[in-house]
Amino acid sequence: MKHEPDPKPPHAPRPAFPYVDGDPAPIGPGGGLAIIGACAAAFAALSLLPQWLPGAIGTWAGATAFVALQLLGLVIAVGPAWTALFRRPRARDLLIALACVPLVFAVPAAVALGVVGDAHLVENEVIARSGTLPPSQLLTLFAASGLQLLGEELVTILPLLVLMAVLRRAGLGPWWVIVIGWLVTSLIFGALHLPTYQWHWGQALLVIGSARVVLTGVYLLTRNLWASTLAHVVNDWSFLMFALLMARMSVHGG
Numbered sequence: 001m002k003h004e005p006d007p008k009p010p011h012a013p014r015p016a017f018p019y020v021d022g023d024p025a026p027i028g029p030g031g032g033l034a035i036i037g038a039c040a041a042a043f044a045a046l047s048l049l050p051q052w053l054p055g056a057i058g059t060w061a062g063a064t065a066f067v068a069l070q071l072l073g074l075v076i077a078v079g080p081a082w083t084a085l086f087r088r089p090r091a092r093d094l095l096i097a098l099a100c101v102p103l104v105f106a107v108p109a110a111v112a113l114g115v116v117g118d119a120h121l122v123e124n125e126v127i128a129r130s131g132t133l134p135p136s137q138l139l140t141l142f143a144a145s146g147l148q149l150l151g152e153e154l155v156t157i158l159p160l161l162v163l164m165a166v167l168r169r170a171g172l173g174p175w176w177v178i179v180i181g182w183l184v185t186s187l188i189f190g191a192l193h194l195p196t197y198q199w200h201w202g203q204a205l206l207v208i209g210s211a212r213v214v215l216t217g218v219y220l221l222t223r224n225l226w227a228s229t230l231a232h233v234v235n236d237w238s239f240l241m242f243a244l245l246m247a248r249m250s251v252h253g254g
Contacts (some may be wrong), residue, residue, distance in 0.1 A: 015223040018084040019077075020164045020177075031077030032162040038073020039155050041064045043192060046151065056140045063144045067149035070158060085157075085225055093222040097231040100218050106237040108211040115206055122197040130240050131247025142240065146233055153229045155192070156212060157219055160185045178220060186212040211235075219231075 019027045027035070045065035048209040050058035074082045103252045112121055130141060160181045167177040190209030 015087060017164060017223060019161050025078040025081035027077055027105055027165045029144045031254055034076040035073045035158050035162050038069050039158060042069035043155060045069060046242060059140060059144045063148040066148060067154065070151065074158060074222040087224055089224050089226045093224045093227040094230060096222055097218050097227040098145055100201060100214060100231050101234050104211055105212045107214050108207045111210045112207045116202040121203055124196065125161055127239050129241050131243045142237065145236060149232045149236060150229050153232060156185050156216060158190050182216055186216060
């Protein structure tokens with residue numbers, strides 16, 4: 001009698017997007033408005049508190065309020081189920097995040113050079129200034145930016161989930177729900193960077209928006225907010241480290 005090989009164990013099912021189909025809690029119309037309103041208030045706090053409060057106090061206050069207000073909106077919308085957004089990452093999730101970091105750099109770089117044009121780009125003042133900061137301020141910049149980048153993931157992924165829930169209720173198929181939500185929230189994320197890049201629409205919507213396409217892609221692949229946050233932090237901290245290295249080389253070279 002011929003021995004049949006044991007069947008391969010089934011792969012673990014990919015986790016569902018939280019809230020979109022009502023699991024573990026639905027995002028109703030009122031909850032969706034609460035989340036979007038909280039995201040708007042959080043972004044206003046991030047922009048204004050550093051202007052109102054001096055130095056590191058304003059930096060930390062802005063980043064903290066940016067995260068806390070968005071989480072408050074999520075709690076209002078779904079109650080105790082808010083913790084479902086922060087699923088424990090698997091090793092696979094973290095590997096995908098790190099593997100996609102080069103794409104977070106390469107895709108917007110290609111868009112910048114091939115579509116917008118390198119000569120028309122506006123410098124990011126925070127990154128440019130990082131190389132001249134004293135150690136204490138540099139430490140604050142890295143630490144507070146890590147918290148802010150978590151907020152930047154929330155300000156994208158929370159509206160994404162709200163929009164996906166709306167589109168699902170409207171009867172759209174799963175792929176349309178994902179693609180529309182992916183593109184719309186990437187453009188919104190780019191638009192939020194307009195003040196940072198002196199209202200340069202091409203750079204904000206196309207260059208920054210394309211970086212967001214990759215970062216949201218990490219979330220869509222893993223369904224894990226920590227994975228897209230890791231990719232975002234590694235990418236942005238790499239730019240800060242490069243600016244710091246260039247500044248130090250310039251000083252020693254001079």
